[in-house]
Structure formats: structure tokens, C-alpha cells
Amino acid sequence: MYDYEQVTAFLGEWGPFQRIIFFLLSASIIPNGFNGLSAVFLADTPEHWCRVPANLTSEWLNASIPLEMRGGRQVPSRCRRYRLEALANFSALHLLPGRDVNLSQVEQEKCLDGWEYSRDPYLSTIVTEWNLVCDNDWKSPLSISLFFVGVLIGSFVSGLLSDKFGRKNVLFATMGVQTGFSFLQVFSTSWEMFTALFLIVGMGQISNYVAAFVLGAEILGKTVRIIYCTLGVCIFYALGYMLLPLCAYFIRDWRTLLLILTLPGVLYVPLWWFIPESPRWLLSQGRIQEAEAIIQKAAKKNGVLAPDIVFDPVELPDLNSQNQQSFSILDLVRTRNIRCVTIMSVIIWMVISIGYFGLSLDTPNLHGNIYLNCFFSALIEVPAYTISWLLLQHLPRRYSMAGVLFLGGCVLLFIQLVPAHLHVVSIILVMIGKFGITASFSIVYVYTAELYPTVVRNMGVGASSMASRFGSILSPYFVYLGAYDRFLPYILMGTLTVLAGILTLFLPESNGTPLPETIEQMLRVKGIKFKNTSKPERKTKNGEENSVILKTSSF
Structure with missing residues (x-):
């Protein structure tokens, strides 16, 4: 040959x-x-509030925006203002807002004249x-x-x-x-x-x-x-x-x-x-x-x-x-064992993608300097990739990936327990979570390629990679939920990541074992009884090469 x-x-x-x-x-x-x-x-999205075009005094302009609870404190509303006709009537009576008049009973309305945007830190965004x-x-x-x-x-x-x-x-x-x-x-x-x-x-x-x-x-x-x-x-x-x-x-x-x-x-x-x-x-x-x-x-x-x-x-x-025998995408779910591997791989890839892109896109919402937070989010990927390479070289795949997923998921769940004034601790926990999820993203490519047999390896990694794309599509909406509850994205991403870590423990261990050539030679999923089948006898050169070449993009 x-x-x-x-x-x-x-x-x-x-x-x-x-x-x-x-x-x-x-x-x-x-x-x-x-x-x-x-x-x-x-x-x-920078800070914003309703534009008030009416000819009001500075006191009434400041009082024209109602307060709302956000992040545990009262702040000016982003989407509502007091009805301008009522404010103009009160202003014409020379009353002072907050002292001579109770504005809580004044009717509110949407921002009919647009919005004013803070110029810090952006001069403009698409928003x-x-x-x-x-x-x-x-x-x-x-x-x-x-x-x-x-x-x-x-x-x-x-x-x-x-x-x-x-x-x-x-x-x-x-x-x-x-x-x-x-x-x-x-x-x-x-x-x-x-x-x-x-x-x-x-x-x-x-x-x-x-x-x-x-x-x-x-x-x-x-x-x-x-x-x-x-x-x-x-x-x-x-x-x-x-x-x-x-x-x-x-x-x-x-x-x-x-x-x-x-x-x-x-x-x-x-x-x-x-x-x-x-x-x-x-x-x-x-x-x-x-x-x-x-x-x-x-x-x-x-x-x-x-x-x-x-x-x-x-x-x-x-x-x-x-x-060679022709195989189709249906072969990824034809037998009970490969079906379990496919379902678990799809779920794990999707969860990892949600966590990675969710944390990356959420950096502007962290406390502190948004530019430093984004830089640290990028910098933490360098040791994450290095550690994942070392883990792949020396430790079992299953425990390596489960370990970094548990690390990433658990620290994200702990963020809600950090006191509000300890902003630095929250940022550190987010970066540790990003570290764990990024490391798992690097490991999962090699691990998945080793689980599937040569005859369907390309389709198996491709289907898992496609699942990760759906995860990335969903990730902006996990960040979007932070507008309603600041900790909700971390709770959801942390919970899903921990569950993905638990799911990983049921996958077979591929480190040090010959790459399967056929579906019958695949390693068995843990916790499911199967009939005895022939074990793989050798590790082919072609199969070894595929585990690397068929790895696709994680970004």
C-alpha cells in the first residue's frame, strides 16, 4: 500500500x-x-435612558426618569419615563420634584422620543x-x-x-x-x-x-x-x-x-x-x-x-x-452502544460551546474595566490549551475532561455566593470557569475522534461539531438573561457544565487503547450491559492519523 x-x-x-x-x-x-x-x-449596550425633549428645568429633567430595581439597587429606568404632560404641569406650578410633589403616582410612558446614551466607555456601538x-x-x-x-x-x-x-x-x-x-x-x-x-x-x-x-x-x-x-x-x-x-x-x-x-x-x-x-x-x-x-x-x-x-x-x-463499505449518518445511531456515544457527545459538545462563548461574550458585563476583563478572558486560554495538551499526553481522557468540566462548572455556581462588594473574587471565579471550559474544548476533539471507529469517525466528529455550533448560536441568549438576573447565566452555564462532566464519566476510556476500526470494536459505554464482542487487535496507522487530521474547528 x-x-x-x-x-x-x-x-x-x-x-x-x-x-x-x-x-x-x-x-x-x-x-x-x-x-x-x-x-x-x-x-x-452602554447605559441609556429616555430622551426628554420638553422644556423643563434641570431638576425636573433629572426627575423625569422613574427609578427601578436592577442588580439589587435602585437606578434610573432604561425604557420608561414619566408622562411629559404631567411633568410640564407640575413644573409650571413651580413645584420641586421629590419635595412638593409625589411622582410615584404620575403615569409613565415608553421612550417616545428615543434614548440618550452614555459616552463611557463607547462613543458608539451598533446598539x-x-x-x-x-x-x-x-x-x-x-x-x-x-x-x-x-x-x-x-x-x-x-x-x-x-x-x-x-x-x-x-x-x-x-x-x-x-x-x-x-x-x-x-x-x-x-x-x-x-x-x-x-x-x-x-x-x-x-x-x-x-x-x-x-x-x-x-x-x-x-x-x-x-x-x-x-x-x-x-x-x-x-x-x-x-x-x-x-x-x-x-x-x-x-x-x-x-x-x-x-x-x-x-x-x-x-x-x-x-x-x-x-x-x-x-x-x-x-x-x-x-x-x-x-x-x-x-x-x-x-x-x-x-x-x-x-x-x-x-x-x-x-x-x-x-x-470500503459505504456508511451513512444513520450508522451513528444504529447500535445501542454507538447511539449512546453519539447522544452523549452531542450534549457535551453543545454544553461546552455554550459555556465558552457565553463567558467570552459576557465579559463586558463583569465589574471593573471591560477591556482588562476581555484581555484576561483571552489570556487564560493560553494556559488552558497548554494544560489540555499535557493532560492528553499523560492522563486518561475521561477523567481529564470530567475534571476540567467540574472545575469550570463549580466555580461558576459559586459566583452567586460571593458578597456583592468582592468584585475581584467574582472576576477570578469567572476566569477560572473560562479556563476549565476552554481546556475541555481542546480535549473533547481528540477524545471524540478516538471514541468513534474509523469507518464513521469523520461523521461522528462532524455531528458533534455541528452540535457545538448550535450551542454557540444559543450562547448570546444566555448572556441576554443577565439583564433580568445577573447571576442567572452563571447558574445555568455552571449547572449544565457540571452535568456534562458527570455525563463524561459514563464514556469509555480511550487513552492507551487501539483506535477502533469497526463499530463492533468500539469501547463500551459505562453502565450499560452488552453482549461480548471481539476486541480490537491492532492500532492502524490510518486510524491513528485520523484522530488528529479529522479534528475540526472549535471556534
Whole structure:
């Protein structure tokens, strides 16, 4: 059988060619970090109150907004005001509000003349631009949800396009889509236009990530590939995420901020001449000479002598010579064991996605400086990815993932017990929760790929990844619930995360066991009785490779 790894072994694992590919592809992920979570600042809602156009004295203007309970204290209402005719009548009598007249009996009305917005900390957001408050406050989370709908669509489309047109072509085309449509968003004239463009940006964002991920996984050798898949792209994503609050701190207008976040995409155009197409994909398309040229060039860059003929055309047909049984999505639920694995994986992935994006989008609502909170939320991802990589190297999958899920969920539940004046403690607990959930997000990819057999592994990871997209679509509405009860999002996310940790304990342990080739060879779910079946006898090279290559985007 034709073995790509063996044929190209002369290149080595970590030469100049591999280092360039590793860092350039990882760097292409940086814009995904600040574009993917830009809504944290673009769609945030500043303090606001009803505009009062009447000719009233300053005392009456201050008294024109009724008080309401919010966050355990009385604050001016955001969506109601006293009826202006009544206030004008009282003012004409030269009465002083609060002393000579009881305003509690005065009829209230909606903000019929619009709103006034605080200019701290933002000069403008899409909320202030199109008055997405009060009766229209549902539009802001909907914009973010539709971005993640675009991510869901892009997850489906990117794989098909990449297989048909090539990894490199799709990578740069989708980077162009992300950059181009983000630029058009700057000139949005309505909320509807902004949201429609945001959906397309989401499609380009995930497609770019997946294309870069697959391209690197197919070019790099096995040892470097594992580091690239678990640390390289993830940490560079976190680096882009950390740049987001830095830019937002100096640029407080949403249009200018979005423009600044979009422009770096243009800087990636020259990478076209440094990043090659995947030789594996070229071979699968019968383009042997192009694949040969890339490998010869890589050998020259690494300073090694390549054979005169790297890929023998006679052996190439062996790549597609195996006739395999056809499987469908229904095979993920055909037997009792794989059905249990699929249901539990879908639930766990969805809960992790809700927690990750819910906590990321909620950082403006934390006490203290919103820019520092967002930066810390991004920074905590670096140790989370590092710890998850170490856990995958040395400890069982099941207990590792359950442990970080319990950590993340429990600290979120403790937040409601922290006294109101201990703001720093609350922020620390949120960051620890983000740490646990981010680490679980990194582990769950490898774990899920190891649970499914080779014949349906791609479909199994794909179905789980799709569930995580639905979780991200729901996450803005978990944040939205914070407007009614500040602790409700943390209670819900913490409870779901703990339950996901408990559910993880029922999954079989895959660490140190051969990857299953068939559905019958799958490890058994805990707590369910099954008939004895044959155990896997060997760990195939193809199966081992799939556990890494078939990992898809978590963002």
C-alpha cells in the first residue's frame, strides 16, 4: 500500500520548510481571534435612558426618569419615563420634584422620543447606532447568533469546497470573504444589512480556520502535526483574541474599530507565495507533477537530497484501490452502544460551546474595566490549551475532561455566593470557569475522534461539531438573561457544565487503547450491559492519523 509518510520521510520532521508552514498557517488564524469575538465591543449596550425633549428645568429633567430595581439597587429606568404632560404641569406650578410633589403616582410612558446614551466607555456601538434597546433589545443577541449560524453553514461548506478546489485556494478565498465582508460591514446603513453581512463573515471565518487546520495537518509530519493541532492554531487564535481589547481600548467608535480589525486581513495576501498546496490533496486529484515539485522544493529548503522520483505514478492508484463499505449518518445511531456515544457527545459538545462563548461574550458585563476583563478572558486560554495538551499526553481522557468540566462548572455556581462588594473574587471565579471550559474544548476533539471507529469517525466528529455550533448560536441568549438576573447565566452555564462532566464519566476510556476500526470494536459505554464482542487487535496507522487530521474547528 502506498505510504505518504514513509515516502516523504527524507524531509525530516522539523526543518525550515516545516517551521515556515507551522508559523505562517498559525499566524493566519490570528484575525479569527479578534474578528470572531468582535461583537463583545461592537454590540455591547452602554447605559441609556429616555430622551426628554420638553422644556423643563434641570431638576425636573433629572426627575423625569422613574427609578427601578436592577442588580439589587435602585437606578434610573432604561425604557420608561414619566408622562411629559404631567411633568410640564407640575413644573409650571413651580413645584420641586421629590419635595412638593409625589411622582410615584404620575403615569409613565415608553421612550417616545428615543434614548440618550452614555459616552463611557463607547462613543458608539451598533446598539446606539440603531437603538437596539428596550423593545428592540432582542436584535443585538440575534446579530451574534446569526454570525454563529454563518459559522454553522461554513462548517458544512468549507469541507466540501476544500476537497473539490484545494486547501490553499479555499484558505485564501475564505480569508478574502472574511476581510471583504467585514469591510462592507463598516458601511452598513441598517441593522438588517449589518446582520446579513455578519452571517457571511461567520461563514468565511470558520472556513478559513478549517482550511488552515487541514492544510497544516496534511503537510506537517506526525510529531509536529499533534503540536500544531493542539497548541499552534489554538494559541495563535488566543493571541488574536488578546489583541481585540487592545484595539477596542484606543478606538471607541464601532465603525472605526471594525475597520481596524479588518485591515490586517490584507497583510496576508503575500502569504500566497509562501504557503504551498497540500501534496496529499494534489495526489488525490492525480496532479503528481505539482506534488512532486512541492516536495522537491521542500527538500531543497531543508538542505536534504530528494530522490529523483518521489511519487511513482505506478503506485499512485493504490491510494484509492481499497473498496470500503459505504456508511451513512444513520450508522451513528444504529447500535445501542454507538447511539449512546453519539447522544452523549452531542450534549457535551453543545454544553461546552455554550459555556465558552457565553463567558467570552459576557465579559463586558463583569465589574471593573471591560477591556482588562476581555484581555484576561483571552489570556487564560493560553494556559488552558497548554494544560489540555499535557493532560492528553499523560492522563486518561475521561477523567481529564470530567475534571476540567467540574472545575469550570463549580466555580461558576459559586459566583452567586460571593458578597456583592468582592468584585475581584467574582472576576477570578469567572476566569477560572473560562479556563476549565476552554481546556475541555481542546480535549473533547481528540477524545471524540478516538471514541468513534474509523469507518464513521469523520461523521461522528462532524455531528458533534455541528452540535457545538448550535450551542454557540444559543450562547448570546444566555448572556441576554443577565439583564433580568445577573447571576442567572452563571447558574445555568455552571449547572449544565457540571452535568456534562458527570455525563463524561459514563464514556469509555480511550487513552492507551487501539483506535477502533469497526463499530463492533468500539469501547463500551459505562453502565450499560452488552453482549461480548471481539476486541480490537491492532492500532492502524490510518486510524491513528485520523484522530488528529479529522479534528475540526472549535471556534
